[in-house]
Structure formats: structure tokens, C-alpha cells
Amino acid sequence: MTTLWVLFIFLNFDLLLKAGHCTESGGQVLSITPNTQEQVEILKNVSTQYQTVLWKPVSPHNIKELTQVHLYVPAKSSETVRNLLQRQNIDHEVMLPNADVIIEMQMRNDSTDPRSGSTFYHRYHTLEDLSLNNRPNKKAMWIDCGIHAREWISPAFCLMFVHYSLSFYNQNPDITQILDNMDVYVMPVMNPDGYKYTWTKNRMWRKNRSSKKNTSCIGVDLNRNFDANWCTIGASPDPCEEIYCGAFPESEPESLAVANFLRSHKDSIQIYLSIHSYSQMLIIPYSCSMDEADNHSDLYEMVKQAAENIRRYYRSVYTYGPGAKTIYLAPGGSDDWAYNIGIKYSFTFELQDRGHYGFLLPPSHIQGACNEALIAVKTIALKVIEKTQTETGPRETV
Ligand code: 0X9
Ligand code: ZN
Numbered sequence: 001m002t003t004l005w006v007l008f009i010f011l012n013f014d015l016l017l018k019a020g021h022c023t024e025s026g027g028q029v030l031s032i033t034p035n036t037q038e039q040v041e042i043l044k045n046v047s048t049q050y051q052t053v054l055w056k057p058v059s060p061h062n063i064k065e066l067t068q069v070h071l072y073v074p075a076k077s078s079e080t081v082r083n084l085l086q087r088q089n090i091d092h093e094v095m096l097p098n099a100d101v102i103i104e105m106q107m108r109n110d111s112t113d114p115r116s117g118s119t120f121y122h123r124y125h126t127l128e129d130l131s132l133n134n135r136p137n138k139k140a141m142w143i144d145c146g147i148h149a150r151e152w153i154s155p156a157f158c159l160m161f162v163h164y165s166l167s168f169y170n171q172n173p174d175i176t177q178i179l180d181n182m183d184v185y186v187m188p189v190m191n192p193d194g195y196k197y198t199w200t201k202n203r204m205w206r207k208n209r210s211s212k213k214n215t216s217c218i219g220v221d222l223n224r225n226f227d228a229n230w231c232t233i234g235a236s237p238d239p240c241e242e243i244y245c246g247a248f249p250e251s252e253p254e255s256l257a258v259a260n261f262l263r264s265h266k267d268s269i270q271i272y273l274s275i276h277s278y279s280q281m282l283i284i285p286y287s288c289s290m291d292e293a294d295n296h297s298d299l300y301e302m303v304k305q306a307a308e309n310i311r312r313y314y315r316s317v318y319t320y321g322p323g324a325k326t327i328y329l330a331p332g333g334s335d336d337w338a339y340n341i342g343i344k345y346s347f348t349f350e351l352q353d354r355g356h357y358g359f360l361l362p363p364s365h366i367q368g369a370c371n372e373a374l375i376a377v378k379t380i381a382l383k384v385i386e387k388t389q390t391e392t393g394p395r396e397t398v
Contacts, residue, residue, distance in 0.1 A: 026100030032092040050077035141271040144187040149194030151277040158188040220246035226337035229288035234329035272338035281350040287323025288331035306376035
């Protein structure tokens with residue numbers, strides 16, 4: 001019975017709209033077909049006047065003979081436009097008689113009414129709905145994966161992180177708190193050309209795939225291409241080497257794009273995180289020199305706690321510390337560069353394993369490796385949120 005009622009109402013609503021009873025006075029969308037070049041010219045003219053809005057094609061320049069044009073005509077010019085089309089013998093019919101009614105309904109966003117049957121994914125959402133964090137001065141975290149092509153566990157982590165965030169927001173208190181307090185920018189593969197190459201030609205490829213005049217050697221190490229003691233000891237000016245730093249800092253489209261984005265968002269981005277493999281390490285600045293970061297003790301405490309949590313939950317050992325002292329001098333890295341532009345919580349994670357499979361970590365280890373990285377991300381992000389709140393005082397609840 002209920003179903004019948006619902007159907008009845010819908011059918012009649014549709015009829016009502018088709019008949020145009022509630023829309024005679026509203027704006028309409030017309031479907032118009034010009035048959036001659038002269039009609040095309042007239043239509044081009046109409047589509048730029050009378051406060052009409054051209055839906056299809058996107059621009060009057062693209063209007064052509066025998067091709068449908070969809071034009072929104074506001075109520076106040078409806079008569080003028082339709083008379084003009086009639087006078088010029090231009091074929092037209094009303095496509096949407098009730099455009100204004102629909103616009104009004106959609107913008108009122110009736111679908112947000114909790115009584116409306118549709119689920120989250122079957123409704124349109126306002127910008128406020130779509131952003132979990134509408135606070136002024138909202139903070140953010142950046143995570144990139146896949147700088148180095150052969151480190152396949154890295155893009156796998158970014159995907160898992162997005163899936164986890166979407167699945168467990170409002171279920172898991174940690175991810176809920178993180179997403180309530182910060183936006184997260186995730187770049188799943190920073191080096192797509194290199195990554196593709198590892199799938200198609202050479203599983204061991206590390207760099208990007210850019211080519212250079214005067215050498216047959218391909219690729220720049222993107223993690224030597226940032227402007228942090230660029231191309232000093234630990235990087236190479238030789239295009240044939242795995243740690244080739246490129247012709248100049250940010251010479252590569254991949255590093256330039258990331259650097260530009262981070263530069264323009266540096267006031268909101270608090271945490272920079274770059275995911276690599278392998279060797280199970282949580283690295284803090286600096287890797288480009290033996291210097292200690294200004295907030296070394298904060299950073300050190302964070303990676304220490306993250307490593308302890310990984311150990312406690314998953315029994316895996318992660319070492320931690322400043323890159324140059326923990327692994328090697330490696331200038332031109334994204335983490336040091338991000339740190340130097342003011343993103344004071346900057347990290348590189350080296351995920352599983354410690355040298356058994358190395359880059360060839362089997363798929364059966366993906367979940368475990370990602371869980372370890374996830375707990376480290378949570379530890380650090382929650383700590384940063386806590387510190388920010390104590391520094392600025394607790395925020396008002398919105
Ligand atoms: O050498 C690197 O770029 C990273 N190790 S990897 O085995 N994934 O290649 C370490 C990066 C540490 N951070 C910086 N070098 N800035
Ligand atoms: Zn790497």
C-alpha cells in the first residue's frame with residue numbers, strides 16, 4: 001500500500017511538471033535546432049542576450065547547423081525568445097518546463113531532510129556537508145606516496161589510508177579526531193611515469209622518466225630534486241646515477257608541482273609525510289646536513305612514540321631519528337625542503353621490510369605493512385593536534 005501511495009504521488013508530480021502548471025511563470029530550458037547558417041547566427045545572438053544561459057554547447061562559437069542547442073531562458077524573457085524563434089522559423093521545443101522549480105528544490109537541498117529515504121551517496125551535498133572541518137584556520141596534513149617508482153608498498157599505503165579514512169570515520173575514535181581537526185591531502189603516486197615503468201619494463205626503476213639532451217641516461221631522483229642543500233654530498237650531478245639531482249632544484253614537473261602546492265598551502269599544512277620503503281625507519285630532518293632541526297626534541301619524541309606503538313601492536317621493529325645520522329646524507333629531499341619552508345612536523349617513513357624481500361614485498365604483506373604505517377601516522381597526527389590545542393587553547397566546539 002505504501003509503495004502504491006508513493007508511486008501515485010510521483011506520477012502526479014511528474015504530470016504536473018510536464019503540463020507546466022507550476023512553471024508557466026518560471027524559467028525553462030529549450031531544445032533548439034538551427035537548420036541553416038542564418039539560424040545559427042541568430043541563435044548565437046540569442047544565447048548571449050536576454051539573460052539566457054547556454055547549456056549545450058558550452059560556447060556560442062560551437063553552435064552549428066542541425067545540432068541541438070540547449071538554452072536556459074529566464075521567465076522574464078521567455079515570451080520574447082520564443083516569439084523570436086517562431087518568427088525566424090527555428091525549430092524548438094521545451095526540454096525542461098520547470099527548470100526554476102527544480103533549481104529551487106535542489107538549492108533548498110530537500111534531500112538533507114533526514115526523513116528523505118536516500119542514503120549519503122544517493123544525495124547531493126553542500127560544501128559544508130562535504131568538508132568535515134569547516135573551522136577558520138583549519139589545519140592540514142600532506143601525505144605523498146610513490147616518489148620512488150619501485151617502492152610499491154608506498155602507493156599501496158596511500159590507497160589503504162584513503163579507504164581506511166572513508167570507512168572508519170565516525171567508527172574509529174583516532175581517525176575521527178584526526179579528520180575532525182585537519183584536512184588530509186593525499187598524493188597516491190608522485191612519480192606516475194616511473195611507477196608505470198616498473199610495471200611494464202623494469203621492476204627496479206627508482207627515478208622519474210625524464211630525458212635530457214647530451215645523455216642517453218633517463219630519469220631524475222625526485223627525492224634529490226628539492227631545494228634543500230641541493231646536489232651536495234649524497235646526491236649526484238651524473239644523469240646516469242640513481243641519485244641524480246636533476247639540472248636544477250625543482251627541474252622536474254613532479255617535484256615542481258608538489259613544491260608549488262606546498263608553498264601555496266604552507267600556512268595551513270602542519271604535517272608533511274612522505275612514504276618510502278624499505279628498511280622500517282621513521283625519519284625526521286635533517287637528511288641534507290648533519291644539523292639538528294629546531295624542534296628536534298618534539299620530532300624525536302613523536303617518532304619514538306610511533307615506533308613504540310608499532311612495536312606494541314605489531315611486534316615490528318622500526319628505527320628512528322634524523323635522516324643524515326640514521327641512514328645517510330641525502331640532500332634535496334622533499335621532507336627537509338618542506339621543513340625549511342615552515343612545515344615543522346616533517347617526516348619520511350620507510351615501510352617494510354628490513355631486507356628480506358626488500359622492494360619485492362609480497363602482496364600478502366601489504367596489510368601488515370600498512371597497519372604499521374597507519375598507527376605511526378595516527379600517533380604523530382594526534383600528537384600534533386594535542387600540541388596545537390595546548391598552544392592556542394582549546395577550540396570552541398562547532
Ligand atoms: O634516499 C632516499 O631518498 C630515501 N631512502 S630510499 O631508500 N626510499 O630511497 C630516504 C629519504 C630521507 N630523506 C631525505 N633524504 N631528505
Ligand atoms: Zn624511496
